[in-house]
Amino acid sequence: MKVQIERKNTEYLLEATGVSGNTVMIDHSGMETVRGVSPMELLLMGVGSCSAIDIIAILKKQRQDITSYKVEVTGERYELDDSKPFKSMHVIVLLEGDINPDKAQKAADLSFEKYCSVSKSFDKCVEITYEVKVN
Structure with a gap:
């Protein structure tokens, strides 16, 4: 099993992609604007x-x-x-x-x-x- 994670902005927003190609947005929960789950x-x-x-x-x-x-x-x-x-x-x-x-x-x-x-x-x-x- 393998996933890929790519930084999507200049802060902490990440996009994780599974082998299926589906994605999940991940972010730092301490940010003013949170755009993903921690x-x-x-x-x-x-x-x-x-x-x-x-x-x-x-x-x-x-x-x-x-x-x-x-x-x-x-x-x-x-x-x-x-x-x-x-x-x-x-x-x-x-x-x-x-x-x-x-x-x-x-x-x-x-x-x-x-x-x-x-x-x-x-x-x-x-x-x-x-x-x-x-x-």
């Missing part, structure tokens, strides 16, 4: 979207009818020398539709404990908790 926000987005893909795929195989899927991811950071890495993340999966809550919970368990490569990448350094709310 690198730390990207980490939260990565955890939320990776688990979303898993959960949706599992529920589709079980013929659950998802009419709305939203996810909220919050991260708690701490001071470490001159940086502020994540200490923990909490994910709230918000589902609507004709969905069995037990199946939704099992899908989330499988995602976070087995399939989601992004959250598994944080296993040894960031505590990730999650909850599922149906309808």
Whole structure:
């Protein structure tokens, strides 16, 4: 896997391009005008979207009818020398539709404990908790 990142102005605005050719704008969150997401926000987005893909795929195989899927991811950071890495993340999966809550919970368990490569990448350094709310 490989991505490319190119500076797009004279400040901190960056454009990241994946192998698919799709792009994401990244910027410094401390700027007066922010035109992209911060690198730390990207980490939260990565955890939320990776688990979303898993959960949706599992529920589709079980013929659950998802009419709305939203996810909220919050991260708690701490001071470490001159940086502020994540200490923990909490994910709230918000589902609507004709969905069995037990199946939704099992899908989330499988995602976070087995399939989601992004959250598994944080296993040894960031505590990730999650909850599922149906309808």
